[in-house]
Amino acid sequence: MELQLALDLVDIPQAIEAVKEVEAYIDIVEIGTPVVINEGLRAVKEVKNAFPHLKVLADLKVMDAAGYEVMKASEAGADIVTILGVAEDMTIKGAVEEAKKQGKKILVDMIGVKNLEQRAQEVDALGADYICVHTGYDLQAVGRNSFEDLRTIKRVVKQAKTAVAGGIKLSTLPDVIQSEPDLVIVGGGITGEPDKKAVAAEMQKMIKQGASA
């Protein structure tokens, strides 16, 4: 089980500072969609250059023209690029093909997918590397989470790794670990804490214990 730090509400220098604090405890750094909107793929490039030993995920949430967008993110240094599960099959196929060509991975974000069980099976068959259930900020604000959705994809996904994102905190991490996802994505649960290092260290410890239990 891996831990991904999601950086959403920061600029490039703040992103680098945040990663410096927790780099010993995380596996993947996510350059969040708001960061890409504000700073462009330069954020991916600068964070990858600063932390070459960490994997960097570009949260582009691709919806169309996937081959081109995955190529550009790969050129910037992304190891993993996100595409939306609600995209057309041919778009997801294009993303997977381009990622393979570039030696990179694709994470399919199932945010907004209504028929989760069926779509997860389809996306799995299209060759996604990761399938991620995700409660976005807007649904988090009305008290939703993805824990049940995680159990659903764990049941039906055969090839891809499973991932979960959206409002995960230290207090809710045990629930998540119980379902044994391959990747746990945490943003505000680390970046919103006064002692990011201590929280990330505790999360890594819980994940390692959970993974070996």
Ligand SMILES: O=C([C@H](O)CO)[C@H](O)[C@H](O)COP(=O)(O)O
């Ligand atoms: O993908 C995300 C969101 O849509 C904003 O771009 C976040 O990175 C993801 O939800 C993880 O962040 P937290 O919910 O703060 O843990």
